[in-house]
Amino acid sequence: xxxxxxxxxxxxxxxxxxxxxxxxxxxxxxxxxxxxxxxxxxxxxxxxxxxxxxxxxxxxxxxxxxxxxxxxxxxxxxxxxxxxxxxxxxxxxxxxxxxxxxxxxxxxxxxxxxxxxxxxxxxxxxxxxxxxxxxxxxxxxxxxxxxxxxxxxxxxxxxxxxxxxxxxxxxxxxxxxxxxxxxxxxxxxxxxxxxxxxxxxxxxxxxxxxxxxxxxxxxxxxxxxxxxxxxxxxxxxxxxxxxxxxxxxxxxxxxxxxxxxxxxxxxxxxxxxxxxxxxxxxxxxxxxxxxxxxxxxxxxxxxxxxxxxxxxx
Amino acid sequence: xxxxxxxxxxxxxxxxxxxxxxxxxxxxxxxxxxxxxxxxxxxxxxxxxxxxxxxxxxxxxxxxxxxxxxxxxxxxxxxxxxxxxxxxxxxxxxxxxxxxxxxxxxxxxxxxxxxxxxxxxxxxxxxxxxxxxxxxxxxxxxxxxxxxxxxxxxxxxxxxxxxxxxxxxxxxxxxxxxxxxxxxxxxxxxxxxxxxxxxxxxxxxxxxxxxxxxxxxxxxxxxxxxxxxxxxxxxxxxxxxxxxxxxxxxxxxxxxxxxxxxxxxxxxxxxxxxxxxxxxxxxxxxxxxxxxxxxxxxxxxxxx
Numbered sequence: 001x002x003x004x005x006x007x008x009x010x011x012x013x014x015x016x017x018x019x020x021x022x023x024x025x026x027x028x029x030x031x032x033x034x035x036x037x038x039x040x041x042x043x044x045x046x047x048x049x050x051x052x053x054x055x056x057x058x059x060x061x062x063x064x065x066x067x068x069x070x071x072x073x074x075x076x077x078x079x080x081x082x083x084x085x086x087x088x089x090x091x092x093x094x095x096x097x098x099x100x101x102x103x104x105x106x107x108x109x110x111x112x113x114x115x116x117x118x119x120x121x122x123x124x125x126x127x128x129x130x131x132x133x134x135x136x137x138x139x140x141x142x143x144x145x146x147x148x149x150x151x152x153x154x155x156x157x158x159x160x161x162x163x164x165x166x167x168x169x170x171x172x173x174x175x176x177x178x179x180x181x182x183x184x185x186x187x188x189x190x191x192x193x194x195x196x197x198x199x200x201x202x203x204x205x206x207x208x209x210x211x212x213x214x215x216x217x218x219x220x221x222x223x224x225x226x227x228x229x230x231x232x233x234x235x236x237x238x239x240x241x242x243x244x245x246x247x248x249x250x251x252x253x254x255x256x257x258x259x260x261x262x263x264x265x266x267x268x269x270x271x272x273x274x275x276x277x278x279x280x281x282x283x284x285x286x287x288x289x290x291x292x293x294x295x296x297x298x299x300x301x302x303x304x305x306x307x308x309x310x311x312x313x
Numbered sequence: 314x315x316x317x318x319x320x321x322x323x324x325x326x327x328x329x330x331x332x333x334x335x336x337x338x339x340x341x342x343x344x345x346x347x348x349x350x351x352x353x354x355x356x357x358x359x360x361x362x363x364x365x366x367x368x369x370x371x372x373x374x375x376x377x378x379x380x381x382x383x384x385x386x387x388x389x390x391x392x393x394x395x396x397x398x399x400x401x402x403x404x405x406x407x408x409x410x411x412x413x414x415x416x417x418x419x420x421x422x423x424x425x426x427x428x429x430x431x432x433x434x435x436x437x438x439x440x441x442x443x444x445x446x447x448x449x450x451x452x453x454x455x456x457x458x459x460x461x462x463x464x465x466x467x468x469x470x471x472x473x474x475x476x477x478x479x480x481x482x483x484x485x486x487x488x489x490x491x492x493x494x495x496x497x498x499x500x501x502x503x504x505x506x507x508x509x510x511x512x513x514x515x516x517x518x519x520x521x522x523x524x525x526x527x528x529x530x531x532x533x534x535x536x537x538x539x540x541x542x543x544x545x546x547x548x549x550x551x552x553x554x555x556x557x558x559x560x561x562x563x564x565x566x567x568x569x570x571x572x573x574x575x576x577x578x579x580x581x582x583x584x585x586x587x588x589x590x591x592x593x594x595x596x597x598x599x600x601x602x603x604x605x606x607x608x609x610x611x612x613x614x615x616x617x
Binding site: 094096137138139140142143144164165166167168170171173176177180196197198199201253255257258259260261262263264265266268295297299300301302 | 389391392393435436437438440441442462463464465466469471472474475478479551553554555558559560561562563564566567568569570571572595597599600601602
């Protein structure tokens with residue numbers, strides 16, 4: 001395994017200067033993972049696009065299993081359609097496969113033919129520009145399984161169909177363990193909609209890009225200029241000396257989550273008897289030389305997650 | 314595998330991980346008893362840091378009040394300490410307790426008759442290796458409300474799954490870890506099924522899975538037979554039947570094709586897993602608060 005854990009992280013928002021909230025541009029909302037009748041989804045490609053367009057999404061990735069659904073074949077209703085595929089291959093510690101979502105796939109593909117997990121990831125990368133690992137908790141993949149392969153840009157911190165399906169949609173523990181090990185990883189929230197039951201509109205990303213077009217969106221995602229959400233909005237994150245200032249939609253808590261055991265801070269301490277007032281801005285004590293991230297949680301338990309930061313002292 | 318809803322007795326609500334002025338808590342033992350009594354609890358265990366706090370001389374007001382401890386031992390993969398909670402101690406810690414070894418500490422506390430569980434795995438950023446490398450403990454804290462409020466690292470449901478998937482059938486305890494610097498209590502508790510209101514009976518139930526954990530919902534009734542699992546509970550938004558295998562499980566959301574799906578459930582029948590299959594149930598209310606059963610094995614018909 002490469003000793004250089006920074007290889008895929010050189011474009012990560014490590015420093016306050018590379019903060020998507022400070023970047024010029026606009027925010028665009030999209031779902032990066034879903035299935036159609038071209039694999040195991042219940043809706044046709046056009047029907048899935050119709051649904052998300054009606055809900056006001058700006059972009060969508062159709063990511064059928066082991067095959068490319070060509071965006072040219074559907075009417076995007078003004079949304080940008082990102083060509084994608086969900087590949088599977090390799091084996092984790094308990095023998096289960098890695099599912100890898102690949103974005104920017106520009107040609108027909110087939111099932112991978114890989115002897116090892118790393119080979120499966122390498123083959124996935126060869127077909128695409130951006131790769132993220134799907135639903136670690138649902139797949140029973142631990143942080144160790146995620147460290148055993150390299151070359152992916154992110155993981156799914158939240159997956160709607162896995163959460164509403166069997167309560168295994170959240171993967172923050174794996175993510176925080178990776179960050180503590182210094183493996184800088186971005187985090188996506190997705191639907192992974194199959195439409196067998198209600199598994200849409202649960203998780204999305206907000207991407208900051210100059211305008212709504214393919215190249216700009218892909219570059220922004222690759223560089224981490226996005227945040228993930230299953231409900232709340234994060235409107236601003238500003239770094240100043242010893243504080244991190246956060247502005248968001250009304251939430252029950254704002255947390256600075258630190259990649260170090262026992263460290264962290266929330267502004268959730270408003271539980272004295274009665275109702276908690278909701279928070280729309282918070283100043284959290286900053287940390288230096290440690291990777292951290294910001295997470296907000298609303299009254300229903302829905303969250304939004306920034307990508308990781310690190311401030312050097 | 315019997316489960317607490319198939320047993321006779323009453324339900325006792327309790328706080329298992331609590332600090333007082335005897336270590337770094339900001340309330341005295343009596344004030345702690347009063348606070349939990351006023352919240353409707355039935356029992357409280359004092360678990361001060363590295364020190365056993367007794368219940369003598371306290372006005373228990375009808376609650377069962379007894380002693381335990383929280384011991385810290387070095388040696389985690391990320392270089393921090395394991396916090397081990399022991400519930401049910403009659404005397405002070407032995408002087409020769411080897412706190413340099415988490416395993417030796419667990420073994421010692423077990424020999425003293427206590428229920429032993431690992432505190433806040435997520436807050437401690439414990440790895441799979443950390444959890445699998447220790448043995449002889451009864452379980453882990455699936456919810457540490459204090460850690461959840463402080464750092465959003467209080468829910469260790471997934472750490473529990475890691476263990477269960479590797480055939481470590483440990484129990485899941487929900488606690489407060491109250492220190493009383495803010496209102497960090499009554500956020501996580503256990504509901505113990507017992508025929509006797511005594512510390513001995515409570516410890517026995519905690520050691521054998523005769524309880525469930527919660528941060529909000531109440532599981533009133535559970536019946537398991539060869540075809541179905543029947544559940545009755547306080548109003549929840551989702552019920553998950555989770556099997557410790559990748560991608561396996563069942564959910565109340567399967568009943569919804571379209572939103573609005575968030576009606577409140579108070580009873581549900583689910584298809585039973587195959588005979589011999591181990592499973593657990595997690596319910597989640599409209600505010601994201603959960604309750605967890607311990608592991609149940611399908612195929613053993615309930616007998617009352």
